[in-house]
Amino acid sequence: MTLLDAVVVGSGPNGLAAAVTLARAGLGVRVLEAQPTVGGGARTLAIPELARDMLFDLCSAVHPMAWASPFFREFDLPARGVELVAPEVAYAQPMDGDRAGLAFRDLARTADRLGPDGGAWRDLLGPLAADWRQVTALAMGDKRTVRGMLEGVRGAGGHTVTASGLASMVRPSLRFAAALLEQGGPRWDRRFLTEEAKALLTGVAAHNITPLPALSGAGTALLLGALAHADGGWAVPVGGSQAITDAMVRDLEAHGGTVEAGRRVDSWSDLPPARAVLFDTTPSTVLRVAGDRIRSGRHAALRRFRHGNAAAKVDFVLDGPVPWRVPDVGRASTVHVGGTRAEMVAAEDSVAHGLHADHPVVLVSDPSVADLSRLRGSARPLWAYAHVPAGSTQDITEAVTRQIERFAPGFRDVVVGSRCLPAAQMERHNQNYLGGDISAGAATMWQMVARPTLAPDPYQVAEGLYLCSASTPPGPGVHGMGGWHAARRALLREFDVRSLPDLRP
Missing domain, CATH: 3.50.50.60 (FAD/NAD(P)-binding domain)
Known part of the structure; x- marks a missing residue:
């Protein structure tokens, strides 16, 4: 052979x-x-x-790393015919009443929408968004070597680690570390005054399916939050x-x-x-x-x-867009459905203790917001993940539907069909997702x-x-x-x- x-x-x-x-x-x-x-x-x-x-x-249907990661920057998906489109609103956080946090591609517009927290949002994420190449290289490094970090800031086709490359990392690294310590620990509540700003960043941190606050969740929130305001946004292929x-x-x-x-x-x-x-x-x-x-x-x-806690998935077919109470939420391809920061903290804590949260954190994506090719007449796909304990066998369709309906009255009326994949069955479709641990x-x-x-x-x-x-x-x-x-x-x-x-x- x-x-x-x-x-x-x-x-x-x-x-x-x-x-x-x-x-x-x-x-x-x-x-x-x-x-x-x-x-x-x-x-x-x-x-x-x-x-x-x-x-x-x-x-996931949304891929900011498809344009931002060092590997894909050099591989160059757009040059290979892969069209990456980003919605005007990268992600949204609906809240009770007529309130919602919105992360626009435009940092200034996001800050303006956040009112008294606009300056604090700009101060936290603006410098990281400006230095997104260095921040991404830091986050995407091998966590062991200088070379593994610097590969992310070299020019396409260049393979030499230089002193200037190392120097370019110092200030962004220090800034990222300071923000990480702030948002990953007990001081995370001090920066923002409004529930909208607090919840908006917490929804991104919750991608890690870990109790919050946490340094790992803060790292995710800062990296993805910065990329939302950077060149390619939260791209949808x-x-x-x-x-x-x-x-x-x-x-x-x-x-x-x-x-x-x-x-x-x-x-x-x-x-x-x-x-x-x-x-x-x-x-x-x-x-x-x-x-x-x-x-x-x-x-x-x-x-x-x-292995960590899990996600269970529900795929929906809708006859029309999600009827969000705050219409601007429907301009985002990604919506974090979990309510306030305190509610999301409580939900993630329940999951960490092996319990299904009464009001789970749900990640919702409608790719057709950015990619009209996904529409079939008025029908569209919608996927949703709910955070659940590892190995859960529970069909979470009703829990997800109820949570979305809370912020989008009439959601049930546009649902044509649905299918749940419980956490315990996730590895049937991807062997790496043991017990529903989508983070491997x-x-x-x-x-x-x-x-x-x-x-x-x-x-x-x-x-x-x-x-x-x-x-x-x-x-x-x-x-x-x-x-x-x-x-x-x-x-x-x-x-x-x-x-x-x-x-x-």
């Missing part, structure tokens, strides 16, 4: 980023995907029982998330790589012979498939990797840094064996960085290739 240079197990954005990077370096690469379709969390699929001619995003995956597969195949869907890997014997194997999976899969090849100390550390590992501050372990190299787990999934730095999201970082190490150690290949079209 022919010896391959590299095999990648799993075809999520990180696995494909690793495969593309290796193939661009001239290596023979094969990607193995257990599901019948490619893309992991970046897939767009039909749900025949809901609508025959409508597509639904399996995971026209046609769905699958457009991102398809562009990566086309590039991989153009450089000699192959993808095999429906190819499950349960043991080492399921793998073709290769000089390097990269797993876009959770540590538990690596241990099951290749545990006897991993030294006992690293093996034990990987066994201690902890608890998003605590410790585990965001020591991910998957505190080893100096978070990617190489044994000779010729690498982990490149969201279970490695920088963590969850459609950014490709885990795969890019792991591929750089594999190129150096297994193939003596000392610089990353150019990824531009």
Whole structure:
């Protein structure tokens, strides 16, 4: 049997980023995907029982990292025909009464809408938005090396770490750290006066599905909050998330790589012979498939990797837009439905204690707000995630419907159909989502840094064996960085290739 240079197990954005990077370096690469379709969390699929001619995003439909991450900036999706469109309102936070927090692409307009908190919002997020390249590089780094951080601020096609590059990171890093400590601790309530501003930022922090306040949640809020006011906003790929995956597969195949869907890997014997194997999976899969090849100390550390709380998903078909009480909320592709900061804190605390919240935090996305191609006449897809305890088997359709109806009276009247995917069933569609953990590992501050372990190299787990999934730095999201970082190490150690290949079209 022919010896391959590299095999990648799993075809999520990180696995494909690793495969593309290796193939661009001239290596023979094969990607193995257990599901019948490619893309992991970046897939767009039909749900025949809901609508025959409508597509639904399996995971997120909104992708600020598709233009902002260092990998995708160099890969350049728009140059490959992927149209990224961003709504005028990046995200919204409806509240009881005729109130709502709105994060416009325009920072000044956001500040104006927040009234007495406008200046505080501008002071917090304005400098981070202005330095979005440096802030993104800091957040998307390998959490271990200076080089892993500086790769995010180099120019496309350039691969040299310079003193000026390091200097450019100092001020944004200090500013980000100060904001992180403020918003991730007991002082988080001191900056803002209004419930709208407090809730608006908390809704973004809640993406981490962790008790709040928390440093990890604050990091997410600051990064994504800054990108909302930066060049590309909270972008939606026209046609769905699958457009991102398809562009990566086309590039991989153009450089000699192959993808095999429906190819499950349960043991080492399921793998073709290769000089390097990269797993876009959770540590538990690596241990099951290749545990006897991993030294006992690293093996034990990987066994201690902890998964987090969960999300359950409801896909809706609507006959018309969501009738938000505050009409401007309908201008956002992403709506955080959870009420006030205090309500969201209570809901996340309930989930952390293994309970279903009476008023759960719900993330709602209507991609057709930005991408009109998703409409089918007056009908449109709407997806919603509710935060629930890990492994929950509960159908949360009614809880989600009730929570949306609270801020959008008449919502039930526009629902044509729905389908719930309980947290316990999420891994049937993506094996990395154990128990509904869509972050592929608890998003605590410790585990965001020591991910998957505190080893100096978070990617190489044994000779010729690498982990490149969201279970490695920088963590969850459609950014490709885990795969890019792991591929750089594999190129150096297994193939003596000392610089990353150019990824531009």
